[in-house]
Amino acid sequence: MEFNYSDEHRMLGETLNRFFAEKYTSQLRESIENSAQGYNLDVWNELCELGMLGALLTEQQGGFGGMGEDINILFQELGKVAANEPLLSAGILGLRLAAELKQESLVDEIMQGDKQITLAHFEPESRYEIDVIKSQATPTEKGFRINGKKSMVYGAENCDQFFISAKIGDSKKIAIFLIKKIVKGLTLSTRKLNDGKIVSDVLMSNIEVSSSSLILDDAFDILQKLFSLACLALSAEALGAMKSSKNLTVEYMKERKQFSRPLSAFQVIQHRCVEMVIEIEQLDASLIQAANDISFAIHSNQNDDWKQAFISTASAKYLSGVTGKLISEESVQLHGGIGMTWEYPLGHFVKRIIMNNHQFGDSDYHLKQHIKMLKAELV
Amino acid sequence: MDLQYNQDELTFQQEVRLFLKNNLPENLSQKVKLGLELEKSDFDQWHTILNTQGWLASHWPEKYGGTNWSSIERHIFEEECCFAFAPRIIPFGISMLAPVVIAFGTEQQKQHFLPRILNGEDWWCQGFSEPGAGSDLASLKTKAVLENGEYIVNGQKTWTTLGQYANWIFCLVRTSSDGKPQTGISFLLIDLSSPGIEMKPIKLLDGSYEVNEVFFQDVRVPVGNIIGEENKGWDYAKYLLTYERTNIAGVGASFVALKQLKVLASKIKQGNSYLIDEYSFASKLADIEIRLTAMKVMNLKVLSLVQSGKAPGVESSILKIKGTEIQQQINDLTRQAMGPYAPTSISEFNNDFVLEQSNLYDDDNSLFQLGSKASSKYLNNRKLSIFGGSNEIQKTIIAKQLLNF
Structure with a gap:
C-alpha cells in the first residue's frame, strides 16, 4: 500500500498547476466567453506542446500515462481554474478512443496537434444510457448509409472527424464509424453553453460512407471502459472546482465583516465551512479509489477488475x-450577493461543478x- | 499511489486470519455476531488469548510488551478481528492510559501498571466528564488538595463507561484555580477500592447499563499516583485523545454491519418481493456503501500519515465525524429494515420469539436475531456523535486548526 504519488505524477500536477495559475486570468476567461471555439487556442496549443495529451495515453498507446491517477490529477488541475480546453472531448473521447480502437496514424496526427476528433454517441432518447442508440447504418454496395441524430456533442464544431456510433441493419450491437465532418447529409446545429463551451447536435441524413469507415462492429466494451474514464475525468474536474470554490469561500469569510466581526467568527459559518x-x-x-481501480483494471485487463472499476467510478x-451540489450552493449562500455576480470568479466554478453532473450520468x-x-452481488 | 496491499502485508493478513481461525473461541465470536451483550469474563478471555500471542497491546513499544507492527499492519489486524467477529479490545487501559504512562509516567509507574494492564489484573475506567463539564471539559471541578503526601479528592465524575468492571480509574482533577481553567488540572490514578468512592449505574434509554456515576468523598490518593507534573494534566489528556485514534472511524465494524444489513434486506420478504427491491431503501443502502468505501480510503490516508511519522490532527476529527455518522446511518437503516418487528425491547427479547419469527425470514435465525436488536442498537448508538468530543466540538476544532477561523 502506497499513498504518495510517484515523482512523475507529482510533477504532472505541479506543472499543470503552475501553467494554469499563470494563464487563467479574468481577461482570458472573458476572451473565451467571446470566442468561437469555446476555449483559448494558444492555451490549448501550449498544453499540447507541454505534452499533456501524452498523459491521456498509456505507454503502449504511445503516451506516458493514461492511468486512473493521470486522469485524476490532470482533470483536478483543469477544474481548479475551471479551464475550458477540450481535454475530455478531444482528449479522452477523441485521442484515447482512437488509441483504444488502434487507429495509430490518427493517434499520431492528433498528438501533433494537427487535428481534433471526438465521439458523437448519445442521442435525444438515450439520456445517460450507453446502449440506447437508434442511429442506423444500412449496408450498401460501397459501404453504409447512415441516418440518425446525436445530441450534445461537445466541441464538435472544432473537429475534423467524428467517431459515431450506430447499429448495422438488425444488429443489436453498437458499431463505431469514423466519418468526416464535412460530408453530404451531415449538419451541425451548434450553440454556446453557460460556461462558454460550444456543443452541437449532429444530424445524419442519408450519409454515404465507404466500408472502411466501419472501425469496430461491436464497441460496447470499449465504450463502457472509455466512459468510466470520462466519469473519472468529470468527477475529478468537478472536485478541482469544488476545492477552489471552497477556498474562495473560506478566505472571503475571513475578510467580510458584518456586525463588527468577520463572518468566520460566527459558529454557524464555521460549521458550514467545515x-x-x-x-x-x-x-x-x-x-483515489476509482483511479486506483481503473489503473488496476487497465493493467490486468480482467473482467472482474473492470467490474470493480465500474462500481468505483459510478460511486465517485x-x-x-x-x-458538488452542496459545495456550489453553500459557496454562493455563504458569499451572499457577491457570489451571484459574473465578475467574481466563484460563478465559474459553480457552473463547472453543476454542469459536469449533466454529462455521462448524474448522481441519480x-x-x-x-x-x-x-x-x-447479493444474488 | 497504490491501494492494494503489498506482498508483506498480504502475508501478515494471512497470519492474522490463521491465528483468529485457530484461537478465537466460538462462544465469543457467536455472541459478537449476534450482537449479544459481552460480560467482563468474555473480554478477559479474549484479552488473555491476545496477550499470550503478544498481540494485545500492538501499538506499545516492544520493550513494554508491544509489537513492531506498522500502522498498516495494525489496521489489517483490527479489520480481520472485525471480519472474524472478535470482541473489541477494551481501550481504557491499553489504548488510553498506557500511552500516557509510557510517555509521561515514572519508571516505577511503568513497571507497576503496564504489566497489570496486559495480564488483566487491572481494569481501568476513565474519569474525565463531570455533570457540569461535558464538551467544556476544562471547567471540571473535582478537586484534589495535597495534604501530607496524599491528595484528598472530592467531587463527581460521570459517563464512566464499564466502570462496574473496573478496579482503577484515571481522573482529571483540579489542583489549582489560578489562571486559565486548563492550567490547573492534574492527571491522577485512583484505586477504586479506596474508602470514600461510590459508583452508581446510569440506565440508558435503551435499557442498558454501561455507564456510571462515580462519587469521591475525601478519597486519599498517594502523591506517587500523579502522572507527570502537577497542573500539566490537560496536556497529557490532549495527548491521550489524539493518540491512537486511527481506528476512530470504525471502518471494519461498519463494513461488517453493512454486509449483515445487505443480506438481511435480501431475505426480508414483502409480499412477493424482497426489501432490497424497494428502491428508496436500496438507494439509502447504496449511498451508505459509497460513503463507507470513501471513508475506508480516508482512514488509510491517515494511517499512511502515521506511518510516515506524522501525528494526525484534524484528520482524526474528520474521521470521528464521518465514522460516527455512517455507523448511525447503518443502525438507522437496520432498524428500518426490521419493519414492524423493530420496536422489540432488549429486555423482552428471548430466543423463542426469535425462532418463531425467523421462519418468516428464510430460516435465517442469526440474522433475525441480530435484526431484532436493531432498535435498541439504534437508540444506544445515538451516543456515538456525543462522546469522545461531540461532533460539533470536532467541527469547531477543524474550523480553528485547519481553516484558521
Whole structure:
C-alpha cells in the first residue's frame, strides 16, 4: 500500500498547476466567453506542446500515462481554474478512443496537434444510457448509409472527424464509424453553453460512407471502459472546482465583516465551512479509489477488475454530483450577493461543478447503477 | 499511489486470519455476531488469548510488551478481528492510559501498571466528564488538595463507561484555580477500592447499563499516583485523545454491519418481493456503501500519515465525524429494515420469539436475531456523535486548526 504519488505524477500536477495559475486570468476567461471555439487556442496549443495529451495515453498507446491517477490529477488541475480546453472531448473521447480502437496514424496526427476528433454517441432518447442508440447504418454496395441524430456533442464544431456510433441493419450491437465532418447529409446545429463551451447536435441524413469507415462492429466494451474514464475525468474536474470554490469561500469569510466581526467568527459559518471541507475530503478519497481501480483494471485487463472499476467510478460520479451540489450552493449562500455576480470568479466554478453532473450520468443515474451492482452481488 | 496491499502485508493478513481461525473461541465470536451483550469474563478471555500471542497491546513499544507492527499492519489486524467477529479490545487501559504512562509516567509507574494492564489484573475506567463539564471539559471541578503526601479528592465524575468492571480509574482533577481553567488540572490514578468512592449505574434509554456515576468523598490518593507534573494534566489528556485514534472511524465494524444489513434486506420478504427491491431503501443502502468505501480510503490516508511519522490532527476529527455518522446511518437503516418487528425491547427479547419469527425470514435465525436488536442498537448508538468530543466540538476544532477561523 502506497499513498504518495510517484515523482512523475507529482510533477504532472505541479506543472499543470503552475501553467494554469499563470494563464487563467479574468481577461482570458472573458476572451473565451467571446470566442468561437469555446476555449483559448494558444492555451490549448501550449498544453499540447507541454505534452499533456501524452498523459491521456498509456505507454503502449504511445503516451506516458493514461492511468486512473493521470486522469485524476490532470482533470483536478483543469477544474481548479475551471479551464475550458477540450481535454475530455478531444482528449479522452477523441485521442484515447482512437488509441483504444488502434487507429495509430490518427493517434499520431492528433498528438501533433494537427487535428481534433471526438465521439458523437448519445442521442435525444438515450439520456445517460450507453446502449440506447437508434442511429442506423444500412449496408450498401460501397459501404453504409447512415441516418440518425446525436445530441450534445461537445466541441464538435472544432473537429475534423467524428467517431459515431450506430447499429448495422438488425444488429443489436453498437458499431463505431469514423466519418468526416464535412460530408453530404451531415449538419451541425451548434450553440454556446453557460460556461462558454460550444456543443452541437449532429444530424445524419442519408450519409454515404465507404466500408472502411466501419472501425469496430461491436464497441460496447470499449465504450463502457472509455466512459468510466470520462466519469473519472468529470468527477475529478468537478472536485478541482469544488476545492477552489471552497477556498474562495473560506478566505472571503475571513475578510467580510458584518456586525463588527468577520463572518468566520460566527459558529454557524464555521460549521458550514467545515462540512464543505469534510465532504470534499470524502470525494477526494472516492476518486483515489476509482483511479486506483481503473489503473488496476487497465493493467490486468480482467473482467472482474473492470467490474470493480465500474462500481468505483459510478460511486465517485454519484458522490461528485451530490457533493458538488452542496459545495456550489453553500459557496454562493455563504458569499451572499457577491457570489451571484459574473465578475467574481466563484460563478465559474459553480457552473463547472453543476454542469459536469449533466454529462455521462448524474448522481441519480449512478446511484441506480450502484444499486444494480449491489443487488447482483447479493444474488 | 497504490491501494492494494503489498506482498508483506498480504502475508501478515494471512497470519492474522490463521491465528483468529485457530484461537478465537466460538462462544465469543457467536455472541459478537449476534450482537449479544459481552460480560467482563468474555473480554478477559479474549484479552488473555491476545496477550499470550503478544498481540494485545500492538501499538506499545516492544520493550513494554508491544509489537513492531506498522500502522498498516495494525489496521489489517483490527479489520480481520472485525471480519472474524472478535470482541473489541477494551481501550481504557491499553489504548488510553498506557500511552500516557509510557510517555509521561515514572519508571516505577511503568513497571507497576503496564504489566497489570496486559495480564488483566487491572481494569481501568476513565474519569474525565463531570455533570457540569461535558464538551467544556476544562471547567471540571473535582478537586484534589495535597495534604501530607496524599491528595484528598472530592467531587463527581460521570459517563464512566464499564466502570462496574473496573478496579482503577484515571481522573482529571483540579489542583489549582489560578489562571486559565486548563492550567490547573492534574492527571491522577485512583484505586477504586479506596474508602470514600461510590459508583452508581446510569440506565440508558435503551435499557442498558454501561455507564456510571462515580462519587469521591475525601478519597486519599498517594502523591506517587500523579502522572507527570502537577497542573500539566490537560496536556497529557490532549495527548491521550489524539493518540491512537486511527481506528476512530470504525471502518471494519461498519463494513461488517453493512454486509449483515445487505443480506438481511435480501431475505426480508414483502409480499412477493424482497426489501432490497424497494428502491428508496436500496438507494439509502447504496449511498451508505459509497460513503463507507470513501471513508475506508480516508482512514488509510491517515494511517499512511502515521506511518510516515506524522501525528494526525484534524484528520482524526474528520474521521470521528464521518465514522460516527455512517455507523448511525447503518443502525438507522437496520432498524428500518426490521419493519414492524423493530420496536422489540432488549429486555423482552428471548430466543423463542426469535425462532418463531425467523421462519418468516428464510430460516435465517442469526440474522433475525441480530435484526431484532436493531432498535435498541439504534437508540444506544445515538451516543456515538456525543462522546469522545461531540461532533460539533470536532467541527469547531477543524474550523480553528485547519481553516484558521
